[in-house]
Amino acid sequence: MSKDVPSIDSAIRDLEELLRREQDNVKQVGQSMEKILEALERIKLSVGLASKAKRGNAGPLRYVGMTVIEAIETFLDTMGEPQSREAIVEDMIDGGAVLARMRPELEVHKSIDYWLLSEDEKRKKYRKRKIKILPPRLREHQDLTIGRASWPRQKHAAAS
Amino acid sequence: MKMHQNPGNLIQLLASYRRVEFPQGAPAARRARIAETVDNNCAVTIRFAENMLRKVQIDGELLFSLCSLRSEAIALRRACRSLIGSSRPLPGAKYRLVTLRSQYDIFMSSVRHFFFLLDHDLAGRIDGAL
Numbered sequence: 001m002s003k004d005v006p007s008i009d010s011a012i013r014d015l016e017e018l019l020r021r022e023q024d025n026v027k028q029v030g031q032s033m034e035k036i037l038e039a040l041e042r043i044k045l046s047v048g049l050a051s052k053a054k055r056g057n058a059g060p061l062r063y064v065g066m067t068v069i070e071a072i073e074t075f076l077d078t079m080g081e082p083q084s085r086e087a088i089v090e091d092m093i094d095g096g097a098v099l100a101r102m103r104p105e106l107e108v109h110k111s112i113d114y115w116l117l118s119e120d121e122k123r124k125k126y127r128k129r130k131i132k133i134l135p136p137r138l139r140e141h142q143d144l145t146i147g148r149a150s151w152p153r154q155k156h157a158a159a160s
Numbered sequence: 161m162k163m164h165q166n167p168g169n170l171i172q173l174l175a176s177y178r179r180v181e182f183p184q185g186a187p188a189a190r191r192a193r194i195a196e197t198v199d200n201n202c203a204v205t206i207r208f209a210e211n212m213l214r215k216v217q218i219d220g221e222l223l224f225s226l227c228s229l230r231s232e233a234i235a236l237r238r239a240c241r242s243l244i245g246s247s248r249p250l251p252g253a254k255y256r257l258v259t260l261r262s263q264y265d266i267f268m269s270s271v272r273h274f275f276f277l278l279d280h281d282l283a284g285r286i287d288g289a290l
Contacts (some may be wrong), residue, residue: 023289062222069221099280100272100276100280100283100284101284102272102284102286102287103269103272106269106272106273107273107276110221111221112226114221114225122219122224124229125222125224125227125228126219130220131217131218131219131223132219133219134219134220147222
């Protein structure tokens with residue numbers, strides 16, 4: 001009879017053993033989690049460094065993440081003088097500023113058209129809407145080249 | 161696909177559009193159906209633009225694009241009127257359809273640009289929808 005019923009000592013030992021095993025398992029899971037988190041951290045760092053390295057002033061990803069107008073302004077600043085629409089469109093498509101697959105040139109032209117508009121022209125389009133109108137960021141010259149509106153007069157005069 | 165007469169978002173707007181094809185030498189009844197489809201696409205665009213214009217309070221490419229899209233859709237609907245409901249041949253109907261097609265191409269470009277400003281992925285699906 002006494003052989004069939006386990007003693008309290010053995011029951012406690014079994015329970016201790018079970019708990020130790022579980023503790024080891026939990027430790028292993030914790031260590032694995034830490035390893036995964038470290039790996040993710042490394043991936044995040046490498047992706048960040050890679051994208052910075054890939055961007056820069058040249059290459060097909062130089063305008064990725066910028067709005068079209070920001071990319072146009074960057075291009076104009078790089079060139080230092082007004083550029084034709086065709087040159088701007090070509091550089092925007094080449095630099096990845098436009099992600100549209102169908103007629104990407106159209107997106108650039110529409111963006112240029114908008115940022116060339118004067119405040120009066122926009123107010124006329126919006127009619128009586130009470131909103132703060134943004135000033136133009138681009139300026140077209142007589143020879144149809146486009147420069148930044150914020151450039152000094154001398155730069156614009158040279159083109160006109 | 162479920163039709164939304166008052167689309168509340170871009171996906172619903174895209175679902176509201178019906179595809180338009182402009183076959184050469186279409187008979188009068190077919191021309192009227194094409195004009196009806198164009199008219200429907202313009203109507204949903206106008207409703208969507210007007211709803212959105214009430215919410216947009218900041219000047220930008222989006223607001224300007226919405227205003228332009230709305231005006232283009234209104235002009236296109238006007239052009240459709242002469243072709244809708246006429247099963248008999250109208251004088252210059254073929255020419256009117258050619259004009260409608262070129263106007264519709266411009267309208268499609270504006271819709272694509274508008275979608276492009278908000279959602280690049282959806283903008284890529286415009287050509288299969290309109």
